[in-house]
Amino acid sequence: MLTLIAIVSGAGGAGRSTVTAHLAAQLAHTSHPVAVLELDAQNSIGALLGLRQTCEIGVLSPGVAPDAWRRVLCETPSGVPLLPAGRADAASVAAIGQWLRQDVGGLRRQLDALGMPEDTRVIIDTQRLPDVVAQAAVAAADLVIGVVPATTTGYVTQPNMMAACAGRAQMVPNLAAASSPLNNDLLHLIQTRGGDAVVPLRIHRDEAIGTVAASGQTLVQAGHGSQAALDFVHLAAWLLRATTVDDAATRTGRAGE
Ligand SMILES: Nc1ncnc2c1ncn2[C@@H]1O[C@H](COP(=O)(O)OP(=O)(O)O)[C@@H](O)[C@H]1O
Ligand SMILES: [Mg+2]
Numbered sequence: 170m171l172t173l174i175a176i177v178s179g180a181g182g183a184g185r186s187t188v189t190a191h192l193a194a195q196l197a198h199t200s201h202p203v204a205v206l207e208l209d210a211q212n213s214i215g216a217l218l219g220l221r222q223t224c225e226i227g228v229l230s231p232g233v234a235p236d237a238w239r240r241v242l243c244e245t246p247s248g249v250p251l252l253p254a255g256r257a258d259a260a261s262v263a264a265i266g267q268w269l270r271q272d273v274g275g276l277r278r279q280l281d282a283l284g285m286p287e288d289t290r291v292i293i294d295t296q297r298l299p300d301v302v303a304q305a306a307v308a309a310a311d312l313v314i315g316v317v318p319a320t321t322t323g324y325v326t327q328p329n330m331m332a333a334c335a336g337r338a339q340m341v342p343n344l345a346a347a348s349s350p351l352n353n354d355l356l357h358l359i360q361t362r363g364g365d366a367v368v369p370l371r372i373h374r375d376e377a378i379g380t381v382a383a384s385g386q387t388l389v390q391a392g393h394g395s396q397a398a399l400d401f402v403h404l405a406a407w408l409l410r411a412t413t414v415d416d417a418a419t420r421t422g423r424a425g426e
Contacts, residue, residue: 171280172412175293175310177303177338179330180323183316184343185209187378188404189294190217190247194389195405197248202289204242206280207254208306209296210262215253219246219385227255229262235279242283247390250285262302269305276309290412298333307334312412315340317363319356319371327359331366338366339411341404345371370407372400 176189189205196203207214207227215224220243226233227241238252245251268275280291293310295303307313315330315338317323323344331338340363346352360367375397381388388398 170287171277171285172288172290172312173277173280173293173306173310174290174312174314174408174412175295175303175306176314176316177295177298177307177330177334178316178318179298179326179333180318180320181297183297183318183323184372185297185316186211186214186217186294187382188314188316188341188343188372188401189292190214190249191387191389191401192405192408193218193249193292194247194387195401196290196409198389199405201409202286204250204252204285204289204291206252206291206293208265208302209294210254210257211296212254212256214294215243215245215251216385217382217387218249218251219390220251221385224251224253224255227253227257229257229265230255231258231261233261235265235268235275236282238279239283246385247387266301266305269302269309273305273308276305290408298330304333307337310337312408313337313339314368314408316343317341317359317367318344319346319352319359320344321355324355324358324362327362331363336366340367342367342371344374346374368404368407370400370403372404373397 176185178185193203193205242252293306295306313334317327317340319342373396375395381391
């Protein structure tokens with residue numbers, strides 16, 4: 170069975186696409202089957218995965234039925250297969266939202282129909298919560314990663330994000346900056362409020378992320394040895410462990426049925 174991982178946030182610019190691209194690139198780099206599904210009308214993840222041109226047609230584009238997703242699946246220079254959002258309008262996004270609300274299993278069914286290897290991790294980039302499509306991704310996902318920037322906005326929007334995910338988000342603080350006392354205080358507050366749901370990892374602020382993104386890369390391909398690059402290595406390892414434990418638990422559960 171495919172493993173679906175939704176990357177969500179309650180704050181805009183929290184780092185959802187950055188985390189999606191880095192986790193996917195890291196898994197591809199270590200030869201784990203991975204794909205990215207972009208459910209964000211920003212249609213920008215292709216650039217982070219190395220595509221030079223904007224994807225015109227994708228899963229959110231008008232007239233692209235879910236059973237036609239195979240046609241929009243593309244390879245990227247990062248080695249990560251991508252289902253891009255494509256150019257979308259409010260009506261086409263609303264139509265996807267309505268489909269997903271009515272057909273809770275639909276997202277997984279369409280992904281299954283693509284015939285990817287069974288152990289593929291499908292990482293889903295979403296629009297900021299609360300958003301109907303993002304909430305459908307949360308409902309379909311095996312693992313929900315809530316990106317919480319260690320900023321005032323991140324702290325203020327954290328409760329809404331937790332509520333919108335019905336408590337299912339495993340939270341990952343982003344933009345950590347050890348040299349900033351305010352940042353440290355906010356991190357502490359975010360961790361205290363989130364308790365066990367905050368992953369014992371953080372992604373540090375690293376200006377190189379923006380620099381390498383401008384050339385269509387992640388820190389993984391750029392071969393950066395920075396703290397943030399290491400953070401993504403650890404986060405990818407955590408993700409594999411978290412989703413593999415789930416598989417084992419599912420198998421155990423099934424064995425006892
Ligand atoms: N850890 C980080 N360090 C430095 N810049 C970051 C980090 N995470 C994200 N950014 C930058 O913040 C901006 C917003 O990130 P993005 O991933 O596009 O957010 P979202 O997808 O949540 O809107 C981008 O310019 C990105 O390069
Ligand atoms: Mg984004």
